[in-house]
Structure formats: structure tokens, C-alpha cells
Amino acid sequence: MTSLRCVANCVRRIIRPTSLTFGTNPTTSAAIRLLHEHEQRGDQSQNKNAVEVQKRFIRDVCAQAESGSVNSALSTFRDTTVTWENVPDWAVLKFASSVARLDVEGAKELLKDHQKKTSNIYMRQRTFHKDQVPTILENLLKNEENGFMKAKELYATLVELKLYKRKNECAELFIQYHLMRNDLDAAIRELTESSEQYKSCLGLLPVLVEIARSNDQERLENVCSCAEKFSTPFQVTSAWLYALLENGKTEEAELFLQ
Numbered sequence: 001m002t003s004l005r006c007v008a009n010c011v012r013r014i015i016r017p018t019s020l021t022f023g024t025n026p027t028t029s030a031a032i033r034l035l036h037e038h039e040q041r042g043d044q045s046q047n048k049n050a051v052e053v054q055k056r057f058i059r060d061v062c063a064q065a066e067s068g069s070v071n072s073a074l075s076t077f078r079d080t081t082v083t084w085e086n087v088p089d090w091a092v093l094k095f096a097s098s099v100a101r102l103d104v105e106g107a108k109e110l111l112k113d114h115q116k117k118t119s120n121i122y123m124r125q126r127t128f129h130k131d132q133v134p135t136i137l138e139n140l141l142k143n144e145e146n147g148f149m150k151a152k153e154l155y156a157t158l159v160e161l162k163l164y165k166r167k168n169e170c171a172e173l174f175i176q177y178h179l180m181r182n183d184l185d186a187a188i189r190e191l192t193e194s195s196e197q198y199k200s201c202l203g204l205l206p207v208l209v210e211i212a213r214s215n216d217q218e219r220l221e222n223v224c225s226c227a228e229k230f231s232t233p234f235q236v237t238s239a240w241l242y243a244l245l246e247n248g249k250t251e252e253a254e255l256f257l258q
Contacts, residue, residue: 013089025118035082035246046185051213054077054084054088054091057080058091058094058095061073061077061080061095061098062095063098064076064096065095065099065101065102066098066101066102067100068102070099070102070103073095073098073099074106074110076098077095077110084108086112087114087117087118088127089126089128089163090128090129092110092111092114093111093128093132093133093158093163094132094136095187096108096110096154097136097139097140097154099142100140100150100154101140101150104149104150104153104154105180107154107157108153108157111154111157111161111163112157112161114163115161115162119133123162123163123164126163126164128164133155133158133164133167133170134167134169134170134173135151135175136154137151137154137155137170137173141173141174141177142156144169148174151173151174154176155174159198166198166200166202167202168202168203170202171191171194171202171203172202172205174190174194174203174205175187175190175191175203175206175207176206178190179206179207179210184207184210184211184214184219186221187206187210188207188219188223189201189202190203191207191225191226193225195226195227195230196227199230200230201226201227201229201230201231204223204227204231204236204239205242205243207223207241208220208223208239208240208242209242209243209246209247211223211243212240212244212247212249213247220240222249224240227239240256241253241256241257244256
């Protein structure tokens with residue numbers, strides 16, 4: 001690869017980008033174009049290999065953290081990634097989620113360090129894998145020992161540091177956690193608290209579906225009162241209609257519209 005670049009540089013120095021070489025000498029232009037293509041293919045191959053190396057390392061250091069050697073894994077991670085040109089967001093988050101299983105504070109510090117080093121990157125340019133954050137939160141919620149608290153703290157840290165935008169699917173995960181345990185009141189508290197915290201009524205739909213099933217007017221009024229602070233009347237009405245139809249209550253939905 002190095003020798004090919006040397007040849008390319010020599011050709012560029014010898015052949016000046018004049019109208020003669022590029023305008024009337026197609027052979028020369030084709031030669032330079034081929035050299036460019038070779039360089040690009042070589043760079044792509046190197047990048048692919050680098051990503052594979054990173055994936056293997058992250059997989060190994062995550063396994064080390066989950067086995068109980070959190071401090072050792074953190075040291076290994078920092079000592080190794082300091083030599084990387086760029087530390088991908090997905091890699092930091094994956095490792096942080098493994099650390100959080102045993103040391104949520106260590107995971108939060110890891111994310112804070114990463115944010116400081118990459119503060120010039122806009123949120124939309126973050127390189128998390130598709131659905132990576134919801135999947136990680138869901139896995140933490142399944143953790144028997146304080147899984148809910150760990151998932152909540154990790155998510156709050158991501159949002160606070162502007163590493164990740166709060167999303168409806170994440171809010172619904174926390175609400176579904178309570179609903180799966182048949183604790184509607186806890187789900188309503190979760191909805192209310194997150195709405196006040198993020199000034200947005202995320203995760204409203206599953207709560208309304210459960211309220212429609214039980215036909216509890218008092219709970220409905222409380223939830224709608226909260227929702228109307230951060231949602232339009234149309235959004236709240238649409239959500240309630242959906243909840244009624246989801247429970248097969250077509251007649252009630254029709255009466256509500258009248």
C-alpha cells in the first residue's frame with residue numbers, strides 16, 4: 001500500500017494538472033484515476049480490518065467486565081482505546097452497558113469521559129447502531145438485581161450528556177416494565193415523572209390502553225391532566241381513541257367522538 005502511494009505521488013509531481021495532460025491526454029488521466037481507485041480500495045480494506053479489531057476487543061472487554069473484573073476491564077479499555085484515532089460511540093456504549101451491570105457509577109463516568117472527548121460532535125452524527133440504546137436498556141431491565149434503576153440511570157445520563165435523544169420507545173420500555181408486573185399505578189407514576197422531567201409525554205399509549213381495559217375514570221382523568229401539559233388535545237384524543245379500539249371498545253370510541 002505504501003509503495004503504491006509513493007508511485008501515485010511521483011506521478012502527480014511529474015504530471016501537472018494542465019489542460020494538456022487532462023484535456024488532451026486521456027491515457028494519463030486514466031492512469032491517475034486508476035491510482036486513486038487503488039488507494040480508495042486499500043483505505044476501505046484497512047478501515048474494515050480496523051473495525052473488526054475494535055469489535056473483537058469490545059466483545060472481550062465486555063466479557064471481562066461481566067465476569068466481575070470491572071476495574072480491570074476499565075483499565076484495559078482506557079489503556080487500549082487511548083491508542084485509537086477515534087473511539088466509536090457504539091463501542092463506548094456497549095462497554096458501558098456491561099460495566100453498568102455491576103457498577104452503574106463507573107458506566108456513567110465512562111460516558112462522561114467520552115462526551116468530553118467528543119463534545120464537538122453533533123447528536124445526529126453519533127455512531128450508535130440502530131436500536132442499540134433500546135436493546136441495551138431492555139437487557140438491563142431484565143437484570144434481576146436493580147435492573148430498572150441501572151437502566152434508568154444509564155438512559156438519563158445519555159440524555160443529559162446529549163449523547164442520545166430521548167425517544168418514545170425508551171420511555172415505553174420503563175412503563176412496560178411496570179405493566180408487565182401488573183402495577184398500573186407505578187406505570188402512571190413513571191409516565192408523570194418522566195413527562196415532568198423531559199417536558200414531553202412519552203410512553204402515553206400503553207398506559208391509556210391499560211386504563212381503557214379497566215375503565216378506570218379517575219386514573220384516566222389523572223393521566224389526561226398530565227398529558228395535556230405537554231401534548232396537544234388532538235394527540236391526547238387520538239391516543240385515547242386508539243386505546244379504546246385496541247381493547248375492542250368500538251361503541252365507546254364512537255360515543256367519545258360524538
